[in-house]
């Protein structure tokens with residue numbers, strides 16, 4: 001099999017995980033990197049032995065010699081860089097949050113569609129081992145038809161030391177973390193018809209909201225609650241676990257803290273350990289996220305080889321991104337938002 005050559009733009013905090021994962025992925029490797037910060041470029045170039053280094057994305061594309069680009073910058077540059085990839089007809093992966101606004105996100109999907117290039121959003125949480133285990137249990141009809149769900153991420157973990165920009169934006173938890181939880185809700189219970197949200201800021205040291213409670217009406221009639229908080233001090237810190245409760249016509253599923261999957265139905269209750277693997281380069285408690293980075297990047301290569309659509313394609317991610325925008329609108333206006341009308 002020919003190895004696909006990739007270029008990575010944005011050599012910051014999270015890109016280190018992506019670089020490690022590219023070393024492990026079958027069928028692809030990174031041949032060039034780009035960052036406008038020379039210090040970050042040197043750190044990542046030296047750590048991963050990459051000689052082709054660029055301080056400017058235009059120069060990277062002008063030199064070419066790669067089959068795809070992995071955009072790992074923060075959101076402000078996503079539209080600019082995805083459109084640059086489209087102009088150069090280079091398939092692109094873009095980190096979440098996909099864009100600043102839904103209209104930017106739609107323009108990015110359109111640009112890639114017109115250029116005929118695949119576009120995948122690095123929305124990795126649905127690729128976590130415990131989330132995949134819940135999906136598998138539902139697919140095996142373990143609880144019949146689900147009618148209710150809860151997707152919960154409550155923590156007091158200090159995310160600001162690694163990612164200081166998270167304390168500075170007008171928007172925080174829904175845009176950064178809730179976006180993953182909303183994507184999981186869609187992945188497990190299907191697309192959403194309407195949404196109602198309430199938000200709060202508890203930590204006085206940050207600008208945006210750090211608590212959100214969101215009620216979702218799914219198109220299949222199920223109802224779910226997505227609740228996220230970075231202001232919740234618990235006896236055992238669960239970061240970065242998403243806990244799930246699902247009630248179905250024939251039973252229940254509970255994804256509990258410590259990666260336990262409990263399924264109750266007419267046969268009784270089974271409890272399984274669905275812990276993520278600790279990859280050699282990973283560290284606790286991030287290993288759950290780090291393993292999903294490897295999984296989504298392998299999926300990128302596998303689907304390119306098959307010529308098939310990616311699970312979190314740009315088009316798919318518009319439906320998750322609409323939930324983010326709808327949640328902010330709902331919290332601001334105190335109204336229920338018709339999500340279908342936004343797409």
Ligand code: NAD
Pocket residue numbers: 009010011012013014015034035036037040055056057072073074075077095096097122123124162163176289
């Ligand atoms: P960061 O600020 O540490 O790194 C971003 C890097 O991009 C910086 O080094 C910056 O110099 C560079 N950059 C920005 N604009 C550029 C441009 N136009 N050209 C070249 N370089 C540019 O940020 P981070 O914490 O690594 O986050 C990056 C992205 O990853 C964010 O969108 C964040 O939400 C996302 N993220 C995702 C996950 C996940 O699990 N999927 C986890 C953490 C962060």
Ligand code: 89V
Pocket residue numbers: 159163176177180240
């Ligand atoms: O996944 C993320 O986007 C991260 C974190 C888990 C810290 O919220 O920013």
